[in-house]
Amino acid sequence: MTLTLVPVLGDQLTIGLASLRAADPASAIVLFAEVSEEASYVPHHKKKIAFAFSSMRHFADTLRRDGWTVDYVRFEDPANTGTLAGEIRRSITQNDIDRIVITEPGEWRLRTALEEMADAMTIPVEILEDDRFIASHADFDDWADGRKQLRLEHFYREMRVKTGLLMTADGQPEGGRWNFDADNRQPANPDLFMPRPMQFTPDGVTREVIELVQRHFGDHFGDLEPFWFGVTAEQAKRAFGHFVKTALPQFGDFQDAMISGHAFMFHSVASLYINAGLLDPIDACRRVEDAYRSGDVPLNAAEGFIRQIIGWREFVRGIYWREGPEYVSRNTLNHTRPLPTFFWTGDTDMACIRDVVEQTRAEAYAHHIQRLMITGNFALLAGVDPREVHEWYLAVYADAYEWVELPNTLGMSQFADGGLLASKPYVSSGNYINRMSDYCEGCRYDVKRKHGNGACPFNALYWHFIDRHAPELRRNPRLRTVYATWDRMSESNRLAYRSSATAFLKQLS
Ligand code: FAD
Ligand code: DLZ
Ligand code: SF4
Secondary structure, eight states: OOOEEEEOOTTOOOTTOHHHHTSOGGGEEEEEEOOHHHHHTTTOOHHHHHHHHHHHHHHHHHHHHTTOEEEEEOTTOTTOOSSHHHHHHHHHHHHTOOEEEEEOOSSHHHHHHHHHHHHTOSSOEEEEOOOSSSSOHHHHHHHHTTOSSOOHHHHHHHHHHHHOTTBOTTSOBGGGOSOOGGGOOOOOOTTSOOOOOOOOOOOHHHHHHHHHHHHHHTTSSSOOOSOOOOOSHHHHHHHHHHHHHHTHHHHTTTTTOBBTTBSSTTOOOOHHHHHHTSSOHHHHHHHHHHHHHTTSSOHHHHHHHHIIIIIIIHHHHHHHHHHOTTGGGOOTTOOOBOOOTHHHHOOSSOHHHHHHHHHHHHHSOOOHHHIIIIIIHHHHHHTBOHHHHHHHHHHHOTTOOHHHHHIIIIIIITOTTSSSSOSSOOOOOHHHHHHHBSGGGGOSSBTTOOSSTTBOHHHHHHHHHHHHTHHHHTTOGGGHHHHHHHHHSOHHHHHHHHHHHHHHHHHHO
């Protein structure tokens, strides 16, 4: 009998995974390995490691119940080599394996390592495409080839047609429009009733993992407890159902809003489950579509949610694989400032950043506008090295895997790919933050003051960014009015912005 080894990674926890479909439980061994290389290549948030290990252990149990033979290497196993390649080699020898079938990993780093390992092997190694996405690599390339610009909106429409989500019987977008984003920009009101994501009490497996993480990763960023994430597909499904009932109806209206102390607002907190493989993205979208068709949620909420999944999520993945392993080194704006330490400590007088960092430390979560328009905006305005920004985002969020995190950080948030992903840099002064949040009310800085002592740092940094990057950005049609405003400003005003920003950046260093 030919014995097949199926290594399953921490973000491949899906019963219908390509490599599991390609193997037979009667003649296969499924390998899971908790390894220091994966847990430490960036200093992952403690909750992220606990989520990964506990979900892996639970998924391994599910496979055992389904009749699979599982080789599970625990982190503290004395024979653990600490790398995935090392554990695959060890399992081959121990179990006398004849062939390997693996689903491609979600990172160039691991993909290259596995390809090198495969080349050096004497047994056949088959690396299968990960088909848990709507667009395959070939689909994305077919769409992208020959286009001058890759824009989400065009790609998204194709995904709507392909999936049939929110389409009418005669092939038109539901409600006569593809995109209801313009309806989704309401600032939040702190008096709104805020739902909470469904929380789960850790079982024995999770408790054991929490103790392990405390023992080995106690110095990593983030609070380990209270730990309340779901760690099984069944829990992820329940958590998502709870979101559809309690938060989705207002998801659209308040998608961009931020309130101090309210980490989750009306967001799904589904990305960690979807990215680990515990929740199927298309099932989630169908559930949202059903809620719309039964009249439980408005169209702007359902469309807004579905666009994030079949639009943005698929789009950034396409860009990640298309751009290759060099994408991570892009730095079009030549930013070199080290990441300020308050990204780790939260020790800053800027109330908006403090709130987002503190919530990130507590929950390993921030919603999109916090990531884009608070921490991302600040890093871009201050000229922080995009690779350092990328490594921070990859470490601190429970949903962060490079295929999705890198294009969002380096491309969308830091404009380091020169506009491949975003048509203009996502930068703003304090005014936008004040409009979309209540952060400024509790801040030592005055958002209304443009420059000088006590002025909101975002104000001067914004114009400093616009000024110093005029050579690269002035010709961008989406920034025409911004440069017209800068050009119209009095020289003394421009000087005041420049010196305020320079003084702030100096004390940052
Ligand atoms: P919701 O607001 O409820 O959105 C629903 C779902 O849509 C999410 O669960 C997610 O699967 C998907 N989604 C929404 N926006 C995006 C997007 N821009 N790209 C891909 N999927 C999206 N998302 C990650 O999954 N992992 C990351 O590491 C990650 N890093 C980011 C870094 C930066 C700088 C920025 C600006 C965004 C990043 N995002 C990342 C996208 C987005 O912020 C998160 O998907 C979202 O905040 C997750 O919270 P949620 O599940 O409550 O999302
Ligand atoms: C995130 C993570 C962590 C913390 N640990 C492991 C691990 O020990 N073993 C494993 O197989 N996967 C882990 N993961 C998920 C991987 O980092 C993920 O599979 C790659 O980043 C590819 O996306
Ligand atoms: Fe942030 Fe400026 Fe508002 Fe303070 S005043 S919270 S720094 S935007």
